[in-house]
Amino acid sequence: MLSVNGAVPTTIIVAGIALAGYALLMTALNRRMNVPLLAAVGVLEILLLVQVGIIVAKLAGGQRPAGLATLIGYLIATPLVLVAAAFWGLTERSRWGPAVIAVAGLVAAVLMVRLHQIWPVIHV
Amino acid sequence: MSEPMTLPEPTASQPDSTRTGPGRLLIAIYALFALAASARAGVQIATKFSHAPVAYLLSAFAAVVYILATVTLTVGSPTARRIAVLSCSVELVGVLAVGTWSLADPATFPDATVWSGYGSGYGFVPLVLPVFGLLWLRRWARRPGTRRTTAASAEDAGEAAGGGVAHGESSAPGHSPEDVVADGRA
Numbered sequence: 001m002l003s004v005n006g007a008v009p010t011t012i013i014v015a016g017i018a019l020a021g022y023a024l025l026m027t028a029l030n031r032r033m034n035v036p037l038l039a040a041v042g043v044l045e046i047l048l049l050v051q052v053g054i055i056v057a058k059l060a061g062g063q064r065p066a067g068l069a070t071l072i073g074y075l076i077a078t079p080l081v082l083v084a085a086a087f088w089g090l091t092e093r094s095r096w097g098p099a100v101i102a103v104a105g106l107v108a109a110v111l112m113v114r115l116h117q118i119w120p121v122i123h124v
Numbered sequence: 125m126s127e128p129m130t131l132p133e134p135t136a137s138q139p140d141s142t143r144t145g146p147g148r149l150l151i152a153i154y155a156l157f158a159l160a161a162s163a164r165a166g167v168q169i170a171t172k173f174s175h176a177p178v179a180y181l182l183s184a185f186a187a188v189v190y191i192l193a194t195v196t197l198t199v200g201s202p203t204a205r206r207i208a209v210l211s212c213s214v215e216l217v218g219v220l221a222v223g224t225w226s227l228a229d230p231a232t233f234p235d236a237t238v239w240s241g242y243g244s245g246y247g248f249v250p251l252v253l254p255v256f257g258l259l260w261l262r263r264w265a266r267r268p269g270t271r272r273t274t275a276a277s278a279e280d281a282g283e284a285a286g287g288g289v290a291h292g293e294s295s296a297p298g299h300s301p302e303d304v305v306a307d308g309r310a
Contacts, residue, residue: 096147099148
C-alpha cells in the first residue's frame with residue numbers, strides 16, 4: 001500500500017513534467033493541438049483521478065490532515081484544472097493551444113508536491 | 125479531435141482577439157491564479173482570519189484583481205481592455221508594494237500572501253504575469269484595426285496597414301473562417 005501511495009504521485013510528477021516538455025516542444029515547432037497530445041492529457045487525467053481516489057479512501061478510513069479544507073479544495077481543483085486546460089487549448093487553433101497544456105502539466109506536478117506538504121501521509 | 129496532423133499549420137494568421145494566440149496562454153495562467161488566490165483567501169479568511177488579517181485581506185484583493193484581469197482579457201472589447209490595463213497595472217504595483225512590504229515588515233505577514241516576496245511562493249510568476257499582460261494589451265491598444273471607426277478613409281486604411289506591418293501584425297483581412305469558429309466556441 002505504501003509503495004502504491006508513493007508511486008502514483010511520483011508518476012504524476014514525472015508524467016506532468018513530460019507532458020509539459022512535449023507540449024512546449026509542439027509550441028516551439030509551431031504545432032497545434034492534436035490527438036496524441038490529447039491522449040497524453042487523458043492519461044495524466046486518469047492518474048490524477050486515481051490519486052484523488054486514494055486520498056478520498058484515506059479520508060473515508062478516518063484519517064484527517066491538519067488543513068482539511070485546503071486538502072478538499074485541492075481534491076476538487078486537481079482534476080478540473082487539466083480538463084479546463086484541455087478545453088481551453090482545444091479552442092485555440094495555433095501553437096498556443098499546446099502552450100496551455102504545458103502549463104497544465106507543470107501545475108499537475110506542482111499540485112502533487114503541494115498535496116504532500118498539506119498532508120505528508122501522501123508520499124511523493 | 126479528427127483533424128489530421130498533416131493540416132497546414134494555421135499560425136500564419138494573426139490572433140484576432142485578446143483571447144487568441146499568446147492571449148490564450150496568458151488567460152489560462154490568469155485563470156489559474158484567480159482560482160489559486162480565491163481558494164487560498166477563502167479558506168484562510170474562513171478558518172483563521174485573526175492569525176494574519178493583513179495577509180489574508182491582501183490575498184483576497186489579489187484574487188479580485190486576477191478575476192478581473194481574466195474576465196476582461198477574455199471579453200477583449202475596448203472597454204474591457206481598458207479595465208484589463210488597470211487590473212494589470214494594479215497587479216504590478218501590488219506585487220511590488222506587497223513584496224517590498226513583506227520583506228521589510230515580516231511581522232505583519234505571519235502567513236504568506238500570493239504577492240509575498242514578489243510572488244516567490246509561486247515561482248515569481250505573479251511578478252512576471254502583469255508585465256506580459258500589459259505588453260499584450262499594449263499591442264492591442266496600438267492596433268488601428270481594432271478601432272471600430274466608421275470613417276475608414278483611404279488614408280486610415282493605408283495607415284492601418286502601415287502600422288500593422290511596423291508591429292509585425294496583419295489586420296482584419298488576414299482572418300480565416302477558422303478563427304471565427306474558434307471564437308464562437310470560446
